[in-house]
Amino acid sequence: MAVATPMNLSARYKVVCPLGSSIDSVVNSEPLGLFADETLQFVSELSYALMRDRRTADMPEVTALAFWMRKANVVNIKKGFDKPSECLRLPRGTAFHIAPSNVDTIFVYSMFLSLFCGNRNIVRISSTPNAQVDAILAVMNDIITKHPRIASSMIIVRYDHSEEVSAYFSSLCDVRMIWGGDETIGLIRKIPLPPRAKELTFADRFSIALLDADKFLNSDSATKHACVEGFYRDSYWFDQMACSSPRLVCWRSVDVQNVRRAQAEFWGRVENLLVEEGYSTAPAVAMDKLIAQCRFAVEATDPISVAKTSNLRLARVESKSVPLAFRESHCGGGLFLETHIESLTDVLHCIDQKVQTMSCFGISENEIKMFFAKHKPSGIDRVVKFGDALNFSEVWDGYNLLDELTRCIDVQIS
Amino acid sequence: MIELSELFDEDAYSLGGDEKSAVICDHLALLSEHHYAHCPEYRSICDAFGADTAKRISHVSEFHCLPVRLFKHYELKSILGDSNVKTLTSSGTTSQQVSKIFIDKQTSQYQTKALSCIMRSYLGPKRLPMIILDSEAVLKNRQMFSARGGGILGMSNFGRKHLYLFDENMRIKHEALEEFLDKHAETPIFLFGFTFMIWLHLIKELEKTGKTLNIKSATLIHSGGWKKLESEKVDNSMFRQRISAATGIERIFNFYGMVEQMGSVYMECEQGYFHASVFSEIIVRDPLTGEALEFGKNGVIETLSILPHSYPGHAILTEDQGVIHGQDDCRCGRKGTYFSILGRLPKAEIRGCSDTYES
Numbered sequence A: 001m002a003v004a005t006p007m008n009l010s011a012r013y014k015v016v017c018p019l020g021s022s023i024d025s026v027v028n029s030e031p032l033g034l035f036a037d038e039t040l041q042f043v044s045e046l047s048y049a050l051m052r053d054r055r056t057a058d059m060p061e062v063t064a065l066a067f068w069m070r071k072a073n074v075v076n077i078k079k080g081f082d083k084p085s086e087c088l089r090l091p092r093g094t095a096f097h098i099a100p101s102n103v104d105t106i107f108v109y110s111m112f113l114s115l116f117c118g119n120r121n122i123v124r125i126s127s128t129p130n131a132q133v134d135a136i137l138a139v140m141n142d143i144i145t146k147h148p149r150i151a152s153s154m155i156i157v158r159y160d161h162s163e164e165v166s167a168y169f170s171s172l173c174d175v176r177m178i179w180g181g182d183e184t185i186g187l188i189r190k191i192p193l194p195p196r197a198k199e200l201t202f203a204d205r206f207s208i209a210l211l212d213a214d215k216f217l218n219s220d221s222a223t224k225h226a227c228v229e230g231f232y233r234d235s236y237w238f239d240q241m242a243c244s245s246p247r248l249v250c251w252r253s254v255d256v257q258n259v260r261r262a263q264a265e266f267w268g269r270v271e272n273l274l275v276e277e278g279y280s281t282a283p284a285v286a287m288d289k290l291i292a293q294c295r296f297a298v299e300a301t302d303p304i305s306v307a308k309t310s311n312l313r314l315a316r317v318e319s320k321s322v323p324l325a326f327r328e329s330h331c332g333g334g335l336f337l338e339t340h341i342e343s344l345t346d347v348l349h350c351i352d353q354k355v356q357t358m359s360c361f362g363i364s365e366n367e368i369k370m371f372f373a374k375h376k377p378s379g380i381d382r383v384v385k386f387g388d389a390l391n392f393s394e395v396w397d398g399y400n401l402l403d404e405l406t407r408c409i410d411v412q413i414s
Numbered sequence B: 001m002i003e004l005s006e007l008f009d010e011d012a013y014s015l016g017g018d019e020k021s022a023v024i025c026d027h028l029a030l031l032s033e034h035h036y037a038h039c040p041e042y043r044s045i046c047d048a049f050g051a052d053t054a055k056r057i058s059h060v061s062e063f064h065c066l067p068v069r070l071f072k073h074y075e076l077k078s079i080l081g082d083s084n085v086k087t088l089t090s091s092g093t094t095s096q097q098v099s100k101i102f103i104d105k106q107t108s109q110y111q112t113k114a115l116s117c118i119m120r121s122y123l124g125p126k127r128l129p130m131i132i133l134d135s136e137a138v139l140k141n142r143q144m145f146s147a148r149g150g151g152i153l154g155m156s157n158f159g160r161k162h163l164y165l166f167d168e169n170m171r172i173k174h175e176a177l178e179e180f181l182d183k184h185a186e187t188p189i190f191l192f193g194f195t196f197m198i199w200l201h202l203i204k205e206l207e208k209t210g211k212t213l214n215i216k217s218a219t220l221i222h223s224g225g226w227k228k229l230e231s232e233k234v235d236n237s238m239f240r241q242r243i244s245a246a247t248g249i250e251r252i253f254n255f256y257g258m259v260e261q262m263g264s265v266y267m268e269c270e271q272g273y274f275h276a277s278v279f280s281e282i283i284v285r286d287p288l289t290g291e292a293l294e295f296g297k298n299g300v301i302e303t304l305s306i307l308p309h310s311y312p313g314h315a316i317l318t319e320d321q322g323v324i325h326g327q328d329d330c331r332c333g334r335k336g337t338y339f340s341i342l343g344r345l346p347k348a349e350i351r352g353c354s355d356t357y358e359s
Helices: A008-011 A025-026 A037-052 A060-069 A071-081 A107-115 A129-146 A161-173 A182-189 A214-218 A221-236 A254-274 A283-299 A344-350 A367-376 B006-007 B015-037 B041-048 B103-122 B146-158 B174-181 B194-211 B225-231 B236-247
Strands: A014-017 A088-091 A094-098 A118-127 A153-159 A175-179 A198-202 A206-212 A245-254 A304-307 A315-319 A334-340 A355-361 A381-384 A408-410 B085-089 B101-105 B128-135 B160-164 B189-194 B218-223 B252-254 B264-268 B280-285 B296-306 B314-329 B337-343
Touching: A008 A161, A014 A129, A014 B225, A025 A094, A025 A118, A025 A153, A025 A161, A037 A060, A037 A071, A037 A107, A037 B103, A060 A071, A060 A107, A060 A129, A071 A107, A094 A107, A094 A161, A107 A153, A107 A175, A118 A161, A118 A381, A161 A182, A175 A182, A182 B280, A206 A221, A206 A344, A214 A254, A214 A304, A221 A245, A221 A254, A221 A344, A221 A355, A245 A254, A254 A334, A283 A304, A283 A315, A283 A334, A283 B041, A283 B314, A304 B041, A334 A344, A334 A355, A334 A381, A334 B160, A344 A367, A355 B314, B006 B103, B015 B280, B015 B314, B085 B146, B085 B280, B101 B103, B103 B218, B103 B264, B128 B146, B128 B174, B146 B189, B146 B280, B160 B174, B160 B189, B160 B194, B194 B225, B194 B236, B218 B236, B236 B252, B280 B314, B280 B337
Parallel strands: A094 A118, A094 A175, A118 A153, A175 A198, A206 A245, A206 A355, A245 A334, A315 A334, A355 A381, B128 B160, B128 B189, B189 B218, B218 B252
Antiparallel strands: A014 A153, A088 A408, A304 A315, B085 B101, B252 B264, B280 B296, B296 B314, B314 B337
16 A cells, blocks of 8 residues: 655644654654653653643543552552563654553553653544544643653644544554454554554453352352442443443352352342442343343343343343353443353363453452463453452453563673 | 224214224234234243233223334234235335334235224225326336335325326426316315325426426325425425415315325315324323323324234334323214324434544
8 A cells, every 4th residue: 555645644633742743853753762751751740730631620531540640559560570680672763552442541541651761653543523532632742742752752733533633643663553343443454554663453352250159159249249339330330331340240159049148148238339320221222232132032041030120220130150141241330241250260161362350359359360271261351359349440351561562682791 | 892893884983982992902802912923023022021811901101112213123023824925114214124014815805894984984985096106117126015005006096097207207297287186076086195296296287397287176195294394394284385376275184194004094174183093093102201191291102903913013013202182072073092293303413432434
């Protein structure tokens, strides 16, 4: 494919941060160092501003982003990366990030990890207007003027998908990050990269939750509350559409009666919390959930049963096996498939490569480690506590992103 | 139990109260059992939701209903043996997936007879000279019936001396029309068409050319979605005004119906309300709890029909919003539940990790 010249393409995308910047000025800038002071200062100021700005108040996902960006956490990320015995690390060069249109904050995580690694960044975000994205960009634009080195290391652009524009940016990059949608990955992959450039793809993933029913029943009320609150956060913050939000809930116990009792109490508490939090479900989403329940019923090989809930804010389906339709026709918004397992080994029947996060309650780290060592499952890249499913981490989808975004220099002359 | 055949000869709006609800319940109970036995998808869904189709039901709201979209996902049918079946599809102009409805001879007859019974209340007992506000070209493909073609054929039973008003380019056949009106100057005439087609090819065309018709003694019945008209900011009352101005017609009736429940349509009355006939019932549900709501409250419309034997379309949860105003006491004099439609459920905003491409 012929790469178009930048001149006739610049009208096809809109630079939204830093305002007035250009691709040329970014591509020609001197790379920053790894975890450069300038970067840390910028991130910390941005974190502070996002936490306090009126425009981003009432946006929990932005608060979570700001929390991730706070100084203490960035220092932690840096600590994890400082591995003295290993090779020398340098930035890769220029990263081209392609963010999904519908998880509002992922482009910021992706870009900042890359900035920590000292790379220059071209970030494509969707041209669909979005309150969260607009607010983040506004705050970022306020602050970036005081940080000329950062301003010349990044550029955020908006455009309706265009193969030519993406091809131009791809021709400039050393690493391309495609944040999901299998379909998007398939289409972007056809666009060539320079021979030395690499690509990271984040495909469609699904996540599951695992509870030990006996442990749940034996917990005190405060622990149960924290468990349910964590589950609420994991599931409902992005209307269950984030790839880390659980869609399948596995209940572990050898005693079926305990599973029944734990389910009754757990979901009762979830329903109360949904009311307390004022979580609202649009009628069209309720309809989608109802239709999804019907589709599971029709397409499942084993009979399923739809558990009664007081309100379609929460929709449940119980099944012995995990029907494929459950993932393909999932509509989000609080629709859960549940299954009963007797041991951790049974989780193997519920997962495949596409499973990303398993959030756990009442399962020990030791059990998990043994499970992985023994069964070597092809899926599950993350195991976290309830409430942490949406927490972004520099290790994601099986990649250590800081390693992926840097070049490793092997020096052996001593 | 009152048989369907007895109902076809009665007035479609004479039954009310417990008597009507008993008729509906008796028939729906039989249909539920029938479809449970013969439609595997319907059976799986009833089983999953714990709906017992053999249970004695005392209120129409207790029958398990299927979301209308399922007819787009599956070929739902309860057909015994290889009886002569025609497939009806929704026209599918706005969405790509179409509903497929399987109608055997028996169900088709029920639909025709029920529709005829309903139309009698509006057109009188005699068949009137009829103008179809469409092009005959729509009927050409008889293999794959579209809802538009099916609707036209269904309605043409209630008129005679049919004139298709538009040519294949959807232009008004003025000469043929004049001839038709001259010939039938002494009798009331009956016009039928689809709302948007009437708007686009009759009203706007007449307005553009500055022509008017004078067919005051006519009755116009029309149906079809309002979606495209809404986008042109045209509502029912504006539509009526503009028709009257362009044609002189004053008796104008819309009806609410769907390809999934042909025959048992909900006609608009002189008061501007849609009415359930003796063949149908209407329920308004809370979209989140599924609870049947009291009169006067807005919710999602469920339509019940006692006609569908060859496919499980007897209880359908639509994606339309509406409100029931009352029962048996409409000022038009017809019994049964009367209601208004308040548009489609608004579309949901989709979030998630998995789509960067469309925008």
